Amino acid sequence: MFAKFVGKIFVAAVTVVICCSLNFCEAAKKTIAVMPLENVSGYSDQRVAELMTEQLLVAIHSSGNYTVVERAQMEKIMREQGFENIAADPNKAAELNKLSGADYLLVGKVTMAVVDNNPTANTVSKISNIFGLGDLGNTASNYVDKFKGKIALEIRFVDNTTGEIIIAKTVEGSKSGASQLEALNAACKVAAENFLRDLDEVNPFRARIAEISGEDVYIDRGSLDGLRRGEVLIVAREGEPIVVNGKIVAVKQTVIGKIKVVEVNSDYALCKKQSGEIHKGDIVKRG
Numbered sequence: 001m002f003a004k005f006v007g008k009i010f011v012a013a014v015t016v017v018i019c020c021s022l023n024f025c026e027a028a029k030k031t032i033a034v035m036p037l038e039n040v041s042g043y044s045d046q047r048v049a050e051l052m053t054e055q056l057l058v059a060i061h062s063s064g065n066y067t068v069v070e071r072a073q074m075e076k077i078m079r080e081q082g083f084e085n086i087a088a089d090p091n092k093a094a095e096l097n098k099l100s101g102a103d104y105l106l107v108g109k110v111t112m113a114v115v116d117n118n119p120t121a122n123t124v125s126k127i128s129n130i131f132g133l134g135d136l137g138n139t140a141s142n143y144v145d146k147f148k149g150k151i152a153l154e155i156r157f158v159d160n161t162t163g164e165i166i167i168a169k170t171v172e173g174s175k176s177g178a179s180q181l182e183a184l185n186a187a188c189k190v191a192a193e194n195f196l197r198d199l200d201e202v203n204p205f206r207a208r209i210a211e212i213s214g215e216d217v218y219i220d221r222g223s224l225d226g227l228r229r230g231e232v233l234i235v236a237r238e239g240e241p242i243v244v245n246g247k248i249v250a251v252k253q254t255v256i257g258k259i260k261v262v263e264v265n266s267d268y269a270l271c272k273k274q275s276g277e278i279h280k281g282d283i284v285k286r287g
Contacts, residue, residue: 030104031102031103032067032106034069036050037053039109040110045181048113048188051188055188056106063196066226069102073100081099103160103161105158105160106156106158107156108154110153111154112150116147116148117146117148146178149176149180150172150173151184152171152191155168167198171194172191173188201286203226205286206285207221207233208220208282209235211280212278212279212280217273221267221284223265228261228264230261233285234258234284236253237253237283239252257273257278258276
């Protein structure tokens, strides 16, 4: 009886620890508020802006590196504050960020949206007619998507703390689909993934090699810093300081190798050496 009681307490304690750990991880992540995009593309279906906004939300959340402010919450804040077109007035971004409690704000507009007949499908159809493939040609065409979607959006990614626009660029995506809506949604997904790659490049990440055992490399940063399994990181070695007007403004760094993340814990990660002669204490960063 006593053993069962102790066992239950142990399970409860472990559960609490796990829950606290999960909450801590979530709190440690940077928060991004994604504003509903504006459609200025001229594309007749107004759902294009909604589809693009949703794919950005999904991509950022799925990365595991950030917490995303819920869309309903952002729309509520916009209504209450009278922010109808934040994309056209980025000066309000910092104010809106403070109201949302987000670390970053993503605003933008869809500037181009097109759905055309997929050239590949047309080619298959022409070949079928030329060679008289008949039913065989029709069967082959069923495996080729009939439409191809293309989308472009202008994005501004703003740091709430400094008001600095970290990313300001046009992001594009294209993909085929069985229907016009499917092709458009697939193109939006590609564009969102392309933006996420841009975000990963500017996302500051810096770690140190804590220990090396054969091909195993341990670094002193993990999931709390947005690290993901499968990432390939650059290893650099610090050199002489760079002095400007008597002040050290930077330290020279020489890239010496690469490592790949194979296991991620909250505050450290196990990597495998891919190249270079790396040492304990070397710097690890995204490339």
